[in-house]
Amino acid sequence: MVSRREFTGAALLAALPVPHAARAQAWPDRPLRMIIPFPPGGPVDAGGRLIAGALGEVLGQPVVIETRTGAGGSVGVEAAAKAAPDGHTLVFATTGALAVNVTLVPNLGYDTRRDLVPISVTLGVPLLMACREGLPAQDIAAVLAMARAKPGGLTMATSGVGGPPHLLTEMMRQRAGLDFTVVHYRGAAPAMVAMLANEVDVSILDPAVMMPHIKAGKMRALATTSRARNPAMPNIPSLVEAGLRGIEFENWYALMAPAATPPERVRRLREALTRAVAKPGLFDLFLNQGGRVMDLGPEEGAAFIRREIDTWGEVVRTARMTAQ
Numbered sequence: 001m002v003s004r005r006e007f008t009g010a011a012l013l014a015a016l017p018v019p020h021a022a023r024a025q026a027w028p029d030r031p032l033r034m035i036i037p038f039p040p041g042g043p044v045d046a047g048g049r050l051i052a053g054a055l056g057e058v059l060g061q062p063v064v065i066e067t068r069t070g071a072g073g074s075v076g077v078e079a080a081a082k083a084a085p086d087g088h089t090l091v092f093a094t095t096g097a098l099a100v101n102v103t104l105v106p107n108l109g110y111d112t113r114r115d116l117v118p119i120s121v122t123l124g125v126p127l128l129m130a131c132r133e134g135l136p137a138q139d140i141a142a143v144l145a146m147a148r149a150k151p152g153g154l155t156m157a158t159s160g161v162g163g164p165p166h167l168l169t170e171m172m173r174q175r176a177g178l179d180f181t182v183v184h185y186r187g188a189a190p191a192m193v194a195m196l197a198n199e200v201d202v203s204i205l206d207p208a209v210m211m212p213h214i215k216a217g218k219m220r221a222l223a224t225t226s227r228a229r230n231p232a233m234p235n236i237p238s239l240v241e242a243g244l245r246g247i248e249f250e251n252w253y254a255l256m257a258p259a260a261t262p263p264e265r266v267r268r269l270r271e272a273l274t275r276a277v278a279k280p281g282l283f284d285l286f287l288n289q290g291g292r293v294m295d296l297g298p299e300e301g302a303a304f305i306r307r308e309i310d311t312w313g314e315v316v317r318t319a320r321m322t323a324q
Contacts, residue, residue: 027265028088032056032063034255035091037076039069043206046285047123047253048092054276055269063090072162072323073097074105077256081110085258087265090119092255095312096163099305103313104162105323113309116256118301119269123283124250125291126226127164128207129239130219132198140222140242143202147178156180157191157203162323165191165204167312168225168249170319176244195219206251207233207289225249230290252294252308254301270297 034052038044045067052063068076073093080091098112110116129140137143147154158165161184172178183200185191188209194200196218203210204225213219223239224230227248230238239247255273257266274295277283283293296304315321 027268028059028061030088031061032059032087033066033083033089034063035066035068035076035080035089037068037070037073037091037093037097040067043125043208043286044073044092044094044253047283050282050285051092051122051255051273051276054279054282055272058272058275071105072101072160074101074108074110077101077112077116078109080256081115081258083258085260085262087257087261087269090255090257090269091116092253094253095251095308098254098256099308100162100167100312100316101323102309103316104321112256113302113306115259117259117261117266118296118298118305119255119257119266120273120277121252121254121294121296121301121304122273122277123253123286123291124294125206125253125286125289126224126230126248126250127168127204128210128224128230128233128236129202129204129222130195130210130214131202131222132195132200133218133220134198135201135220138220140237140239143222144178144242144244147180151179152181154180154202155200156182157194157200158182158184159188159191159205160184160186162316162321164249164251166321167315168204168247170321171249171315172244172247174315174318175246178244208285211289224290226290232288232290252304254305266298 034048036045036048052065056063068079073096077091077093077097080089083089101108102112131143137146156169169180169182188205191203192209195203214221221236223237223242225248226238227240228238277293
């Protein structure tokens with residue numbers, strides 16, 4: 001039988017505050033949810049699944065993928081921004097949904113700066129500019145000369161209004177006086193079909209989409225959108241190297257959480273993600289395209305995203321772009 005003294009001592013012990021470290025270790029105590037705001041099979045989905053698997057191993061809880069597409073990624077990002085800020089809901093998205101849409105989309109249901117906190121701006125991948133096989137111009141210098149000689153004479157395929165190809169085309173017009181006739185398609189795949197059918201002259205898309213056709217001789221690589229040459233494609237010049245100073249773009253990928261997520265859980269997620277991305281070969285899919293691991297934490301990542309919102313917001317406003 002437990003004595004009154006023993007019972008009182010046990011009760012007092014139970015009432016003592018639990019050490020902070022012990023409370024922190026109790027989380028997460030159930031699976032996490034990672035929202036992917038783009039369709040399966042694309043680079044965002046691929047990167048998110050790589051991170052979810054590696055992060056789950058470190059945290060000791062599975063990270064379950066939830067695909068929520070629509071409005072250039074805005075539907076999924078908004079769902080994450082409005083989720084319970086308990087660290088169990090994350091979203092993996094890119095430049096467009098997190099930076100461009102803040103200016104591009106009227107009445108957007110979130111503001112990245114106010115409603116989300118970065119766990120990490122994880123990856124950066126430059127795009128690739130290429131031309132159709134039958135275009136007389138053989139390199140980037142010749143294509144730029146054609147564009148300058150006949151404004152609007154060359155057609156530029158994009159993957160949609162406000163997407164990276166459209167933004168870069170508009171940036172070239174605003175900063176370098178290069179005027180292409182823009183033809184919008186609903187995604188990279190239809191844009192590629194048009195290029196292969198010689199219906200349009202030039203496009204700027206993900207290297208993974210273009211390189212198989214370039215290697216097959218059906219398209220010609222012109223330039224990368226990185227500041228310097230892409231180490232994965234050392235024979236292809238950058239747009240900056242071709243004389244287009246200030247014309248550069250890196251499609252970055254970030255893991256975000258609702259803004260009110262407790263700081264200790266943000267810190268735990270950040271530490272876990274840093275360990276996860278150190279896994280050898282994890283991002284080879286992206287590194288083989290010339291991508292780089294950025295791994296910017298909450299404060300540095302937030303400052304980076306604010307700069308990106310300002311940069312692309314200026315391009316969008318000057319061009320008077322609106323989402324369609």
